[in-house]
Amino acid sequence: MAIVCRTGAVTRADQTHTPLELPLADPLGADIATTYLEVFSGKAASLDVGIWETDPGRSRWDFTDSGEVIYVISGRMTVTEDGKEPQHIEPGDLVVFPVGWAGFWEVTEPLKKVYVIFE
Template sequence: MTTLEPGGVIRAASLPVPLEALPHAQVEAGAPRAGSVALAAFEGLEVGVWEHTPGVSTDVEIDEVFVVLSGAARIDMVEPEGESLEVGPGDVVRLVAGQRTRWTVTETLRKIYLA
């Protein structure tokens, strides 16, 4: 974990995030890679930076709020079914634990998450 100290600053937009290939069962198109770096934990929350390269993948979410720093994606709410979200820089999104999603990332997506 890269530690964000009280009164400190981390340049989230340029922070190195180690990326790994996603599990084959999660990949629907392309060869997306993803990774995250935890920055801090407090009051039961983890704060970090997450990145996903172009491609299509599925996930089962945890309770999370995130802010998109860069990139572009469509997030389809698969189960329970819901509206698709087109997200880009500055967007704030909330996901719910157990929700099944499909991420179509068209430009490497980087976000700050609170989970």
């Protein structure tokens, strides 16, 4: 059976509220509020799929042990991989952070995304 999540119907009230913190990411400055709804988790925890929202803020990400694919539903951010040029991300963008990616996320507008975390 396919797992279907009508992303447009998911509100922050449907999601788990948590601050952005390690080991996921290191917020740089004030606390950054986030919410998420896990849609799927693999048996061996090697695949997690869900919806995640965050308030604006700057954070450091290090995908040492896993990678992430995101589809941006709303909001904007700039991602800057260490040693690379910044990339501007907006609604409708599909972004892959491969295993080994490290750098900064600067969320400039409240962001809502679908995520797939893989090992």
